Amino acid sequence: MSLRKTLFVICLILTVLCLAAGYGIAGQWMGALLAILIGPAWLLARKYPGSRLPLVCLLVTVGFAVAGRLIGSPPLLMIFASAAALAVWDLVYLDSALGNHSSAEQTRHYENRHLQSLTLALGSGLLATLLGHFLKIQIPFLVWMLFIALILFALDRVWGYIKKTGGA
Amino acid sequence: MNEKTPTIGLVAVFLLIAALITRNGDIAWMILPFLAFLMVGILQTPDLERVSLHAKRSWEQSRTNGIISIVVKLVVQNKGPEAVHLFMEEIVQPGMKITDGELNQWVTLRPGETTELNYAFTAARGNFSWKSIRTRVSDPLGLIETELLLPDNTTIQVRPQIKKFKGISLRPRSTLHSPGSIPARIGGSGTDFFGVREYHPGDSLRTLDWRLTARHPRKFFTKEFEQEEIAEIGLILDARRNADLQIRGESLFEHGVSAAASLAEMFLHQGHRVSLFVFGENMLRAFPGYGKRQLHRIMSCLSKAKIEKENSALGNLDFLPIRMFPPHALILVISSLMPSDRYLFQRLRAYGYQALLVSPDPIDFAYPALSQDTTNQLAIRAARIERRLRLNAIAQLHIPVVDWQVDQPLFPLVRNALTRSRGQREL
Numbered sequence: 137m138s139l140r141k142t143l144f145v146i147c148l149i150l151t152v153l154c155l156a157a158g159y160g161i162a163g164q165w166m167g168a169l170l171a172i173l174i175g176p177a178w179l180l181a182r183k184y185p186g187s188r189l190p191l192v193c194l195l196v197t198v199g200f201a202v203a204g205r206l207i208g209s210p211p212l213l214m215i216f217a218s219a220a221a222l223a224v225w226d227l228v229y230l231d232s233a234l235g236n237h238s239s240a241e242q243t244r245h246y247e248n249r250h251l252q253s254l255t256l257a258l259g260s261g262l263l264a265t266l267l268g269h270f271l272k273i274q275i276p277f278l279v280w281m282l283f284i285a286l287i288l289f290a291l292d293r294v295w296g297y298i299k300k301t302g303g304a
Numbered sequence: 305m306n307e308k309t310p311t312i313g314l315v316a317v318f319l320l321i322a323a324l325i326t327r328n329g330d331i332a333w334m335i336l337p338f339l340a341f342l343m344v345g346i347l348q349t350p351d352l353e354r355v356s357l358h359a360k361r362s363w364e365q366s367r368t369n370g371i372i373s374i375v376v377k378l379v380v381q382n383k384g385p386e387a388v389h390l391f392m393e394e395i396v397q398p399g400m401k402i403t404d405g406e407l408n409q410w411v412t413l414r415p416g417e418t419t420e421l422n423y424a425f426t427a428a429r430g431n432f433s434w435k436s437i438r439t440r441v442s443d444p445l446g447l448i449e450t451e452l453l454l455p456d457n458t459t460i461q462v463r464p465q466i467k468k469f470k471g472i473s474l475r476p477r478s479t480l481h482s483p484g485s486i487p488a489r490i491g492g493s494g495t496d497f498f499g500v501r502e503y504h505p506g507d508s509l510r511t512l513d514w515r516l517t518a519r520h521p522r523k524f525f526t527k528e529f530e531q532e533e534i535a536e537i538g539l540i541l542d543a544r545r546n547a548d549l550q551i552r553g554e555s556l557f558e559h560g561v562s563a564a565a566s567l568a569e570m571f572l573h574q575g576h577r578v579s580l581f582v583f584g585e586n587m588l589r590a591f592p593g594y595g596k597r598q599l600h601r602i603m604s605c606l607s608k609a610k611i612e613k614e615n616s617a618l619g620n621l622d623f624l625p626i627r628m629f630p631p632h633a634l635i636l637v638i639s640s641l642m643p644s645d646r647y648l649f650q651r652l653r654a655y656g657y658q659a660l661l662v663s664p665d666p667i668d669f670a671y672p673a674l675s676q677d678t679t680n681q682l683a684i685r686a687a688r689i690e691r692r693l694r695l696n697a698i699a700q701l702h703i704p705v706v707d708w709q710v711d712q713p714l715f716p717l718v719r720n721a722l723t724r725s726r727g728q729r730e731l
Contacts (some may be wrong), residue, residue: 191311198315202322202331211330219337222315226341226445229308233391233410233446242411242419246389246444249412253344253444261340265333284320287339291313294346 140230140247147223148178154217155200158209167207171200178224185232190225197221215265219258226254309447312342345447352441352450356384357413359437359454365462371426372462373403378421378437380454382413391440391449392421399430412444428558431608433459463603464561469570469715472722476535477658478632484534484575492531499528535576536592538629538657539564539602541609542621542639543584548611549640549666551673559664559710560638561606567636567662567718568602579633580605583624585612592630620644626651635659640666641694649698659703660721667691668709 155171174197181189198221201214230250234243275283316338323332358381365374382388393408405423413419436453471485479486491498500513503524516525541564549556564580571578572595580602582588588609590601620642629635635657639645652659667687674680695705704721708714 191307194311194315195318198319198334201334202319205328205330205334206326211333215330215334215337218319218334222312222337222341225311226308229446240409240411240419242413242417243409245414246410246412249387249389249444250446253348254341257341257344257445258337260344261337264340265336268333268336269330284324287316287320287335291316294342297346 138247139251140227140234143251144182144224144227144231147220147227148175151175151178151197151217151220151224154213154220155197155204158201158204158213158217159207161213162204162207162209164204164207164209167200167204171204174200178228182228182231185228190228194221194225197224211269212266215262215269219262219265223254223258306446306449308445309342309345312338312447316342341445342447345443345445348443348445349448350386350388350441350443352452354384354386355388355441355452357381357388357390357439357441357452357454358383359439359456361434361437361456361458363458363460365460373424373426374460374462375405375422375424376460379418380413380421380437380439381418382415385415387412387414389442389444389446390419391442392419393438393440394421394423395434395438397430397432399427400425400432401427410446427462429464429561429607430462430610431459431604432462433457461604461607463607464558464565466569467562467566467714469566469718471570471574472719474535474574474576474634474722476632476634478536479533480536480577480630482534482577483532485532486535487530487532490531491528494529494532496530497527498530500525501528502526534574535571536630536633537571537576537578538592538633538635539568539578539580540624540635540637540639541580541582541606542637543582543586543609543611544642545585545611545613546642547640549669551670555611556640556664556666556669556710557611559669560640561609563662563664563708563714564638565603565606566714568606569599572596572599572602577630578602579629581624581628582606582609583621584609586610589628591628621648624648626655626657629657632656632658636662638662638664640664641691641698643694646694646697649701649703653701653703660706660718661695661698661703662706662708662714662718663695665691665707665709668711 152172152175155174156168159167159171174193177193177196181193198218201218205211205214230247234247316335319331319335319338323329360379361376363374363376365372378392378394380390380392389412391408391410396402396407403424403426406421407423409421411419435455435457437456439452439454440449441452442449474486476486487494487496491501500516503512503526507526511527513525513527517523541560543557568578568580575594577592577594578598579592580590582605588605590598590605593601635652637648637659639661641663649659649661667684671684674684695707699705706717706721708717
């Protein structure tokens with residue numbers, strides 16, 4: 137089994153386990169059962185990557201994580217579940233793009249670079265999340281609003297950059 | 305940009321709204337992995353001004369059991385100073401049947417590194433041309449993609465299949481004054497005895513008829529030989545939508561193309577001057593010429609010939625520019641024939657051309673695909689009578705007609721028709 141497939145399985149198990157454990161800890165056994173059912177849905181999404189199924193699965197998983205947090209599941213499990221879902225979603229597309237053509241050296245190199253970037257992105261994101269979660273800082277409402285405005289501005293800049301660089 | 309970036313943005317906005325509505329900080333923290341994913345992608349997006357790629361497409365053609373197989377190789381080299389994450393994709397054109405290899409691949413090219421994309425395709429006939437190689441440069445996560453069309457002009461021409469015909473000894477009404485193989489019915493420097501005439505100063509002494517000279521004192525006679533010249537031949541291929549028929553993936557037009565190619569090859573091989581006109585939405589022509597270069601021109605036209613969409617202006621052959629062909633040429637029309645086409649043949653006769661119609665039989669071609677019920681049988685019978693009347697109308701113009709059932713060999717039919725036409729002329 138190639139590295140990307142191994143990582144897909146690990147991340148998928150992590151997503152399902154985190155969600156199921158979170159709902160289980162909150163005493164929502166029905167939720168835990170539904171969370172387990174997300175696993176087969178992801179496998180189906182991997183089979184049909186050209187459909188909207190991967191997007192739906194990602195939204196459902198993140199939605200489950202949000203709902204789990206709201207009903208009192210441990211926040212770290214939900215954050216890990218959503219981050220792992222992001223990795224699963226990305227690996228579905230990577231697997232679809234590479235298919236069975238990963239024999240060439242340059243294609244293997246591309247796969248390795250992709251996986252390294254994914255690890256970097258998720259690692260830094262989770263690290264920042266953990267730091268933010270453990271360092272309890274009382275942020276005033278005004279600062280929150282400024283932070284949101286900053287995010288929206290950043291997203292706008294990103295969009296502008298994409299347009300400028302001719303991304304189609 | 306592909307659909308990954310909007311998806312990440314959508315999830316981030318969804319989480320932000322959820323966090324604001326529920327005023328839950330933990331949900332807000334969930335955004336960070338998604339934003340980090342987006343940022344890593346954006347930060348690693350290559351600067352297009354520093355990307356320098358060189359592409360080349362090469363190909364080899366081979367023929368196995370009459371099927372032409374073309375192996376295409378796309379080579380892309382990174383000439384820039386940085387590694388590039390690249391998606392290469394080949395543009396498949398209509399008529400190409402991919403038999404082997406890959407049509408796209410994701411690669412990472414370090415500076416100076418080269419990658420190849422190999423595939424093979426078969427095609428019955430066609431002109432396949434590319435002006436560029438399509439690539440997409442992106443970050444390693446594939447979030448922001450930019451399409452780059454790397455210039456590369458390549459044309460692959462798959463010529464129609466030629467059936468080698470033996471030579472036909474033509475006797476056209478008029479010949480072209482150039483040494484060839486057709487007896488021209490005029491005295492000159494040939495091999496066959498033509499006649500005797502009085503000696504003219506300058507005649508070679510070797511051609512003096514000594515016996516006749518001996519019988520006529522003080523007079524000299526010279527033997528004349530029949531001059532051998534070449535023929536002027538024009539081919540007209542009908543490429544109108546209505547003249548074609550597609551049955552079970554096979555096209556009647558392709559048989560016509562193959563016939564035109566085989567006849568052109570045979571006539572050029574015999575040394576005649578041949579021209580071609582393809583009458584359809586795209587008018588293609590090869591002006592009169594000789595030899596291998598002319599064969600190349602004709603094959604190039606035939607490989608490009610295709611049936612386009614229906615055009616009412618091309619309903620009949622009235623608009624065919626027949627004056628493109630030199631006067632008194634032998635014109636071979638390859639057409640399955642439509643009701644109004646008779647006027648073309650009248651015009652050909654009026655302009656003094658000698659004509660021959662090779663008509664692939666559409667009824668016989670479609671027959672195996674039709675159900676054998678009574679109604680169909682009657683319809684087929686009626687269609688056959690109608691076609692026979694149409695062909696007879698053309699034959700009445702003293703134009704030989706070849707009613708060609710495409711599963712039969714064409715050569716004997718054409719040979720017989722041309723021989724018969726000689727007989728008709730002599731009558």
